[in-house]
Amino acid sequence: MSDPGVAVVIEDDADVRNLVGAVLRQSGFDVKVAPSGKDGVELVRAHDAAVVTLDVGLPDIDGYEVLRRIRGFSNCYVVMLTSRGDELDTLTALQSGADDYLTKPFRPRELRARIAAMLRRPRAVPEEAAAVPGPTAAPAAPAAAEASPVVEHNGLALNASARTVVVDGRDLPLTRSEFDLLNEMLRSSGAVRTKADLVRVVRGDYYGEDTYISDSDERAIEVHIGNLRRKLDEDPKNPRWLQTVRGVGYRLTPVRA
Numbered sequence: 001m002s003d004p005g006v007a008v009v010i011e012d013d014a015d016v017r018n019l020v021g022a023v024l025r026q027s028g029f030d031v032k033v034a035p036s037g038k039d040g041v042e043l044v045r046a047h048d049a050a051v052v053t054l055d056v057g058l059p060d061i062d063g064y065e066v067l068r069r070i071r072g073f074s075n076c077y078v079v080m081l082t083s084r085g086d087e088l089d090t091l092t093a094l095q096s097g098a099d100d101y102l103t104k105p106f107r108p109r110e111l112r113a114r115i116a117a118m119l120r121r122p123r124a125v126p127e128e129a130a131a132v133p134g135p136t137a138a139p140a141a142p143a144a145a146e147a148s149p150v151v152e153h154n155g156l157a158l159n160a161s162a163r164t165v166v167v168d169g170r171d172l173p174l175t176r177s178e179f180d181l182l183n184e185m186l187r188s189s190g191a192v193r194t195k196a197d198l199v200r201v202v203r204g205d206y207y208g209e210d211t212y213i214s215d216s217d218e219r220a221i222e223v224h225i226g227n228l229r230r231k232l233d234e235d236p237k238n239p240r241w242l243q244t245v246r247g248v249g250y251r252l253t254p255v256r257a
Contacts, residue, residue: 005050010040055133
């Protein structure tokens with residue numbers, strides 16, 4: 001990747017901090033490091049970080065509170081790191097707005113692959129830039145409708161190019177993983193998507209067809225879908241967008257008249 005920007009490593013363990021920093025530098029990032037949560041938040045703010053790796057157990061404030069503060073001003077990619085191996089930590093990280101998680105000890109190759117997969121998801125386009133056509137913009141043509149990045153369903157409009165979601169006229173803030181899952185469901189045209197399918201959507205190329213999908217991976221998808229439903233204000237008894245297919249996965253609800 002040519003210039004991925006700034007990555008901030010928030011980690012109190014010097015060995016882990018150095019390892020993660022080395023992995024990110026090899027990927028082309030300008031790396032900033034912080035041994036505490038408060039310092040990490042300020043580094044993310046000051047440098048407009050593109051990626052943050054965040055330890056759950058920090059000496060001053062825990063990683064979940066750090067994540068909450070970061071999400072107050074930044075939509076950067078956040079990977080939570082935990083040494084506890086406790087599923088509750090994983091679920092709490094995802095519910096707090098993390099894009100991904102890794103349990104220590106982890107393989108540097110896996111961290112690099114996870115971050116590379118996240119960076120392949122385009123960032124949101126600022127409204128000012130989206131409103132100004134580029135120098136090679138072509139006049140609108142009837143065929144453009146077929147390639148439209150906007151998908152609408154039951155009062156929801158998702159723009160894949162700008163990575164925006166509008167529901168009943170209001171903007172819906174989503175994490176990267178939540179957006180990608182919703183985009184996948186909308187473009188599946190009502191077909192049932194298994195949890196394993198959706199794990200691969202979130203994980204990207206790192207999880208191929210032959211990669212083992214664990215119960216923890218599938219549970220993470222359940223959390224992401226739960227977060228989506230909460231933000232969409234879904235009625236579980238009469239959902240507008242996402243239906244659960246018990247024992248299998250999820251599908252899009254039918255179009256309402």
